[in-house]
Amino acid sequence: MKLGLIISSLLYFVTLMLMQNQGCKGCLEKERIGLLEIKHYIVEGYSYLSTKGYSYNIKELDSWVDDRDSNCCVWNRVKCFSGQIVELSIYSLINDFPDPIMLNVSLFRPFEELRLLNLSSNHIQGWIGNEGFPGLKKLETLDLSTNYLNSSILSSLNGLMALTTLNLGYNILDDNFFPQGTIYSYNLFIFQYKR
Numbered sequence: 001m002k003l004g005l006i007i008s009s010l011l012y013f014v015t016l017m018l019m020q021n022q023g024c025k026g027c028l029e030k031e032r033i034g035l036l037e038i039k040h041y042i043v044e045g046y047s048y049l050s051t052k053g054y055s056y057n058i059k060e061l062d063s064w065v066d067d068r069d070s071n072c073c074v075w076n077r078v079k080c081f082s083g084q085i086v087e088l089s090i091y092s093l094i095n096d097f098p099d100p101i102m103l104n105v106s107l108f109r110p111f112e113e114l115r116l117l118n119l120s121s122n123h124i125q126g127w128i129g130n131e132g133f134p135g136l137k138k139l140e141t142l143d144l145s146t147n148y149l150n151s152s153i154l155s156s157l158n159g160l161m162a163l164t165t166l167n168l169g170y171n172i173l174d175d176n177f178f179p180q181g182t183i184y185s186y187n188l189f190i191f192q193y194k195r
Ligand SMILES: *[C@@H]1O[C@H](CO)[C@@H](O)[C@H](O)[C@H]1NC(C)=O
Pocket: 037, 104, 106, 107, 128, 129
């Protein structure tokens, strides 16, 4: 009886320690800064849209605040596992804008544990710089649907070794969509394509 009590209080203590480690510690500082840089990039580059009557949903990122004590794992559009960001859903922040959005994809470099990145519906036409998409080794799902991307972005995705799901639906892909086996170097099993 006594031993059982000791073991169960020990278990309770260990569980409490684990919860403190994962829940309350919050996200990595490098990832918190990374998220703020993404927000800054969008605000700096595109906030003028709202004054022109185009839709701009930066309010969705209101919880992304520059405060060291703020746990970015509970921020909107962010999902963590064991204190690191595994899902980032940055869809539909910039809509219906006539000018192309050129995204700085280097901003995603700090998120080494990322499994899912959703960039759907942002009027994105390409990436800036020639570095290509950062080699996020664990990225499994990349949703680029409903943008203005053409086939030229495919070669920039070469470093995504774990990619299994790529959604390029509703973009402006052309007839050269399957150039010399580029796409076959990915182990894609779901692939949505609609002209
Ligand atoms: C893109 O983002 C990276 C990482 O924050 C930064 O170092 C680089 O200067 C940015 N490039 C441009 C052209 O803004």
